[in-house]
Amino acid sequence: VIDHGQPEHSVLTTCAYCGVGCSFKAEMQGETVVRMVPWKDGGANEGHSCVKGRFAWGYATHSDRVTSPMIRDTIHEPWRKVSWEEAIGFAATRLKAIQARYGKNAIGGITSSRCTNEEVFVVQKMIRAAFGNNNVDTCARVCHSPTGYGLKQTFGTSAGTQDFRSVDQSDVLLVIGANPTDAHPVFGSRMKKRIRAGAKVIVVDPRRTDLVESPHIRAEHHLQLRPGTNVAIVNALAHVIVTEGLVNRAFVEERCDLTEFARWEAFISDPRHSPEAVEAITGVPAAEVRGAARLYATGGNAAIYYGLGVTEHSQGSTMVMGMANLAMVTGNIGRDGVGVNPLRGQNNVQGSCDMGSFPHEFSGYRHVSDDTVRALFEVVWGTALDPEPGLRIPNMFDASIGGSFRGLYVHGEDIAQSDPNTNHVAAALEAMECVIVQDLFLNETANYAHVFLPGTSFLEKDGTFTNAERRINRVRPAMRSQTGKHEWEVTCDLAAAMGYPMRYDSAAEIMDEIARLTPTFKGVSFDRLDREGSLQWPVNDAAPNGTPLMHVDGFVRGKGRFMLTDYVATEERASRFFPLLLTTGRILSQYNVGTQTRRTGNVAWHPEDILEIHPHDAEERGIRDGDLVSLASRKGATGLRAMISDRMPQGVVYTTFHHPVTGANVVTTENSDWATNCPEYKVTAVQVTLSNQT
Ligand code: SF4
Numbered sequence: 028v029i030d031h032g033q034p035e036h037s038v039l040t041t042c043a044y045c046g047v048g049c050s051f052k053a054e055m056q057g058e059t060v061v062r063m064v065p066w067k068d069g070g071a072n073e074g075h076s077c078v079k080g081r082f083a084w085g086y087a088t089h090s091d092r093v094t095s096p097m098i099r100d101t102i103h104e105p106w107r108k109v110s111w112e113e114a115i116g117f118a119a120t121r122l123k124a125i126q127a128r129y130g131k132n133a134i135g136g137i138t139s140s141r142c143t144n145e146e147v148f149v150v151q152k153m154i155r156a157a158f159g160n161n162n163v164d165t166c167a168r169v170c171h172s173p174t175g176y177g178l179k180q181t182f183g184t185s186a187g188t189q190d191f192r193s194v195d196q197s198d199v200l201l202v203i204g205a206n207p208t209d210a211h212p213v214f215g216s217r218m219k220k221r222i223r224a225g226a227k228v229i230v231v232d233p234r235r236t237d238l239v240e241s242p243h244i245r246a247e248h249h250l251q252l253r254p255g256t257n258v259a260i261v262n263a264l265a266h267v268i269v270t271e272g273l274v275n276r277a278f279v280e281e282r283c284d285l286t287e288f289a290r291w292e293a294f295i296s297d298p299r300h301s302p303e304a305v306e307a308i309t310g311v312p313a314a315e316v317r318g319a320a321r322l323y324a325t326g327g328n329a330a331i332y333y334g335l336g337v338t339e340h341s342q343g344s345t346m347v348m349g350m351a352n353l354a355m356v357t358g359n360i361g362r363d364g365v366g367v368n369p370l371r372g373q374n375n376v377q378g379s380c381d382m383g384s385f386p387h388e389f390s391g392y393r394h395v396s397d398d399t400v401r402a403l404f405e406v407v408w409g410t411a412l413d414p415e416p417g418l419r420i421p422n423m424f425d426a427s428i429g430g431s432f433r434g435l436y437v438h439g440e441d442i443a444q445s446d447p448n449t450n451h452v453a454a455a456l457e458a459m460e461c462v463i464v465q466d467l468f469l470n471e472t473a474n475y476a477h478v479f480l481p482g483t484s485f486l487e488k489d490g491t492f493t494n495a496e497r498r499i500n501r502v503r504p505a506m507r508s509q510t511g512k513h514e515w516e517v518t519c520d521l522a523a524a525m526g527y528p529m530r531y532d533s534a535a536e537i538m539d540e541i542a543r544l545t546p547t548f549k550g551v552s553f554d555r556l557d558r559e560g561s562l563q564w565p566v567n568d569a570a571p572n573g574t575p576l577m578h579v580d581g582f583v584r585g586k587g588r589f590m591l592t593d594y595v596a597t598e599e600r601a602s603r604f605f606p607l608l609l610t611t612g613r614i615l616s617q618y619n620v621g622t623q624t625r626r627t628g629n630v631a632w633h634p635e636d637i638l639e640i641h642p643h644d645a646e647e648r649g650i651r652d653g654d655l656v657s658l659a660s661r662k663g664a665t666g667l668r669a670m671i672s673d674r675m676p677q678g679v680v681y682t683t684f685h686h687p688v689t690g691a692n693v694v695t696t697e698n699s700d701w702a703t704n705c706p707e708y709k710v711t712a713v714q715v716t717l718s719n720q721t
Pocket residue numbers: 042043044045046047048049072076077078079080081211212213214
């Protein structure tokens with residue numbers, strides 16, 4: 028912790044780590060941060076914070092920061108520092124040469140959930156308008172893309188239903204595949220407070236998290252399922268509700284599509300979905316499932332909160348729809364204390380999705396093939412746009428290996444470390460003729476880059492982030508850009524060099540364009556945000572003051588839609604050679620692949636990734652606490668230290684993914700969600716052996 032003494036002034040801004048979106052006052056001495064103080068009037072945090080937001084900001088001025096543009100002809104040569112003009116010209120020349128040789132669809136880009144809405148908006152605009160295709164995807168592809176799909180299918184919009192305050196009205200919390208006390212600490216504390224005040228909690232997770240058991244907390248039910256069997260559990264919960272007469276008929280009849288409901292009711296009533304029938308699949312005693320279903324259906328206001336333990340599966344989208352079915356069949360949607368709520372991992376996952384980062388959707392989740400919507404963008408942007416959806420991130424990698432995709436702009440994401448099956452990603456990047464990385468540091472992906480464009484930290488940014496409760500918060504610059512440019516300016520320069528001039532005088536002007544083109548943002552402007560603090564979308568004529576709770580009088584799609592959610596086992600199976608299942612998660616002090624937190628004092632709290640292994644599995648392998656072990660899958664191998672722990676059931680091991688030296692994604696597979704290609708990070712068959720035996 029660095030304390031530079033007394034501040035001279037302060038700047039109100041937003042934490043750039045998780046999707047809680049805490050507001051902070053950056054107390055400054057000139058351009059030096061003295062300390063970060065959680066803001067008491069912050070809509071998301073009300074004066075609270077965690078060790079990341081409070082202490083882990085030093086990366087912004089770390090000596091590893093690269094602040095000059097750099098280029099090189101091949102990835103085997105050293106970098107050359109050049110001017111912005113030369114770097115942009117070099118990048119544009121290469122991208123145009125690729126398009127001349129391989130066609131306009133041979134290039135694309137990836138937007139970042141770490142960047143502001145305004146930065147994301149101009150990147151996707153550049154790709155659609157200057158690159159001339161829809162090959163734009165977001166790093167949310169690898170985390171919450173199933174949320175987007177599943178909630179849109181059932182409710183009609185791709186976002187969580189509640190504001191954070193709503194949890195104070197909950198009587199039952201159903202927490203699925205999420206560990207909020209580590210990954211969303213400020214909201215996790217709010218949940219714990221509510222539980223201590225009497226709310227009951229049901230946890231669906233292979234791991235015994237703090238919400239299962241910690242001081243003053245004991246879950247009513249812990250459904251400790253085998254990784255990969257979420258859908259079997261959610262169906263079993265729904266089966267109990269339907270077959271035991273716990274359906275909220277009045278809600279269903281008033282608010283839901285009755286034809287779809289009848290179809291679903293017949294489907295879910297089938298005995299194959301009963302807790303007894305799936306017990307052997309999930310490993311969860313049927314009586315626990317029955318008890319949990321009764322509590323969720325009859326315990327008062329029941330709210331679902333979920334995380335990547337839901338989405339990062341081959342049935343991630345199915346599971347999201349299964350949870351929406353549960354909420355609708357019990358009438359737990361559309362008022363305080365209930366709902367279906369994704370806990371977003373990154374600060375601006377919600378925003379990067381809202382801003383049109385998907386290859387098939389413009390901002391506001393409108394399909395690129397919709398002639399009316401496309402015409403609106405064509406008029407404002409002054410160019411014809413492609414009606415064909417573009418490539419998703421994994422499709423870009425496959426197309427690169429196949430020879431038809433040759434140029435990639437990677438904005439603020441370390442895909443070589445964070446995407447699954449690292450060896451496949453590396454081969455795809457190596458095959459490209461132009462990789463442009465825009466980031467704070469020379470990350471792992473930069474090893475494959477030809478152009479490095481330095482990015483700005485949140486302390487230099489001017490713009491907005493949108494948190495997990497759809498709250499649009501201002502991010503204000505506490506110091507000048509260390510690179511001499513705003514990131515959106517760099518994007519505009521590249522677009523212009525590609526032949527499509529894009530010009531804005533400020534981030535506020537970009538937000539004005541977002542508001543003009545995006546119905547859910549119609550009433551948003553920097554002036555309003557500066558006056559009112561924050562706004563929760565939709566903000567428009569129907570909801571001029573924003574929307575804390577969604578689907579109050581009706582679903583966005585009209586009638587709520589029950590979806591059939593058949594359980595299909597993942598292809599990833601344990602075997603004689605790979606007898607254990609690996610699943611992954613986060614720890615409080617660290618963040619994602621650690622690019623930022625490892626460059627702060629927080630690293631002292633978690634200097635390496637650890638493999639948690641059940642005592643029985645450890646004993647069978649002669650592993651003791653602290654031993655170095657090899658972790659191998661069908662895809663790759665890595666080494667790390669073991670910790671004997673009964674938080675995991677026998678047959679399941681667990682690790683974090685914060686340190687590149689471990690590189691947990693070396694072992695993860697290419698399996699992905701059937702609807703969105705979100706990778707199945709949470710189920711990998713592995714073998715674990717003492718290092719000196721391999
Ligand atoms: Fe930042 Fe999330 Fe911690 Fe809040 S809870 S301070 S947003 S990391």
